[in-house]
Amino acid sequence: MLLLAVDTATPAVTVALHDGSSVLAAERRTDARRHGELLLPAVDRVLALAGKRLADVTEVIVGVGPGPYTGLRVGLVTAVTFGSALGVPVRGLCTLDGLAYASGLTEPFVVATDARRKEVYWARYADARTRLTEPAVDRPADLAEEMAGVPVVGAGALLYPDVFPDARDPEHQSAEALAALAAERLAAGGEFLAPLPLYLRRPDAQVPKNYKVVTPK
Structure with missing residues (x-):
């Protein structure tokens, strides 16, 4: 192998x-x-x-x-x-599962990565191998109460220390x-995902609305 x-x-x-x-x-x-x-x-x-x-x-x-x-x-x-x-x-x-696994944590925790637009991608874990929730994208402030007192792994914790004070390695x-x-x-014999992108939201780049079409006469 x-x-x-x-x-x-x-x-x-x-x-x-x-x-x-x-x-x-x-x-x-x-x-x-x-x-x-x-x-x-x-x-x-x-x-x-x-x-x-x-x-x-x-x-x-x-x-x-x-x-x-x-x-x-x-x-x-x-x-x-x-x-x-x-x-x-x-x-x-x-x-997020890779970051969770690298943390080696045996207690409940959250993984949060930078989603830009002042948001984080995140999921909850029971331990380093067991994810409890589907990945989501939210503003850190909206998660503050839910995640109070819970360790947070990943760059999201370092970007928003006021919301996630208990930051843990790894960052990336x-x-x-x-x-x-x-x-x-x-x-x-565990399951894997299809090699398809998990975006959770639309791309930053968008086709302009009401753009002017120029065609040859």
Whole structure:
């Protein structure tokens, strides 16, 4: 088994290789505006570091979000393209689940990532492996009472410390955690998501309304 895990749903562009027992190599670069530039070179470097070829990959794991439209689709399109070219399965995992798994927490907590527009993507967890709610997007102030006294993992907690005072690591996603979680689920016969984007809202870019159409005479 050789899992290639990628995630671009957060500002972190992250890639890892996992052999079913441990992480062989990984890389993460944090840059919210350069997902498209950073992902493929990172895949090349991780493969080289592990002494593997892309043809050795038997499964592709991809974070499906939630996340901003532009960054998220970079990882998904890349993962699906690899899967098609290699003829291997492409399995999706919720990005928030990867952050939860990396936290290692055994108590109830929340994962919250930056959704921009002064909002967060979030979900509740019973522990690092057990999500209790579907991912949602809301303004932090609307969650303050509900989440009072609960640890919050992810960049959302650091962005809004007045609302989420008990911030916990990690801040950003890591493909190492996503790959390790995927390996556990594969071994246990667990379920995965389709490699489709979990946006939760419309893209920031919109077609202008009532724009003027110019046609040749």
